[in-house]
Amino acid sequence: MRATRPLHTPPTKVAILGAGRGGTALLDLLHQIPAIDIVGISDRDPRAPGLQRARDLHIPVVDQIDDLLQNHHTQLVLDVTGDPTMDQRLRREVRSGVDVLSGSASRVVWELVQHESALQAELLHAEKLAGIGSFAAGIAHDINNPLQLILGLAENLAEETDLHTVHEQAREIIDAVKRTTAICRDLTSYARRSAAHQQSLVDVNTKLDDALKIARYAVAFQDIEVVKLYAPDATIPGNPDELLHVFVNLITNAVQAMERGGTLTLRTMIQETVVSVQVSDTGCGIPPDLFNEIFEPFFTTKPPGKGTGLGLYNIKHVIHQMHGTIAVTSDVGVGSTFTIALPRTTPV
Incomplete structure (x- = not known):
């Protein structure tokens, strides 16, 4: 159905x-x-x-x-x-x-809206930080590998006398440090609080790739095939940090829905006035009786301690802030597709 x-x-x-x-x-x-x-x-x-x-x-x-x-x-x-x-x-x-x-009535409205906006920002940041905990295993694995390489090379250098070998192993150490630094930079960028009204021209395809890289820390991609169907020059005006959070959440949810493996498809499409982004999985699907609840705050089907119930709620809020829409189609036992439509920039 x-x-x-x-x-x-x-x-x-x-x-x-x-x-x-x-x-x-x-x-x-x-x-x-x-x-x-x-x-x-x-x-x-x-x-x-x-x-x-x-x-x-x-x-x-x-x-x-x-x-x-x-x-x-x-x-x-x-x-x-x-x-x-x-x-x-x-x-x-x-x-x-x-x-x-x-007069004073307008000021009251301003205060109320400002308060609501601050609460939404706090919810988004709290949910983002709560999700960082699920990254621990993936982060430890990705950092441990280059650290072990650095340790081994450093031990070799302690006794190495050939200058050419010393230079070669030093370069390998530098590369390993850069990989570790990149991991820390990605996670720091993701975890930081989004700046208010931070608007820029966002390359949607690049942001999807960034989100895919970060999502790998949170969930295992074992037996998951990733298919990218990107339209060139898919750019939109928006908050890049918040859009990254949206994509990380959608990709993580999609992979978690495919416990026995499957295909994750990331697609971007350009229409006359909008850029559409689709995140599709071949997982368990969403039961029809839950369809009216998945975007509500604090609703989750995950076991206790595995989810905040704020992910899809925050996604909906961010997309609406960017004057976009989000919709979902799902077949139980076949998979789900989340489709986001965001307004394009006006060509100069």
Whole structure:
């Protein structure tokens, strides 16, 4: 039986008046919430910092406040202009049925959203650190091998007199140290706390390869065939650390679902406006009665101590922050495919 569940809810349409410090803060916070769609922002000062931030986030900048107030899609107006006369103007000009928050009410909304955003960041980091514990065996194996090589070569060098051999073994020691350093660097990068609003152009294919390398510390890839079907130039704007976390989680879950071996397929596809990423396995599949629960916080089918129940919940949150979608298809006993769709950058 095949089950499919797209994750999408109609957003609330919000207009922001004022692009100073308060407007910029609201912009940064609200655009991360999938249940909110910012229809536009306006300010009397064309140099207001929030206007450029809106352009960076591909949020409409409206030159005239009147035009924004008359937007027929707007359901909520947030006034952070600080203008004492704006309240009366809004009462006159805002369409019937549109809610308005201004002054202290807007500040309360900002505080609440800021608090929610901080909690989400803490959940993501806590789940990431909890997962590091499962890397212990893989890390120990990968570090022990080059350390044993270094020890053996160093013992040889203590008695070696041939200069050519000394140079050759010294180079092998250097290479072994570099391999160990790379392992530590990968894990340190993965474990660090993601910087707020860290946005850059991310090469999705490279990030999948990085995630595959890190996931090998967490789960054994014995009898697992890895198939890569990458579209060239699959790049998106986003937070590279958070996207790495998403891919590590999906790959780890996929391998864990294939206890007796199987095929892990990583695929990227480019459409006109989105880059799609698929992580597929040939494992046990997801029972239909669990389909409505797998993205809920603290839900897990793993034994006690083997999972936090935050993995898929955090994945959904990160993807929605990046204005993307995530969906899953699954056949019990055949396998599962998680599909992420993320908006592409606009070609220059």
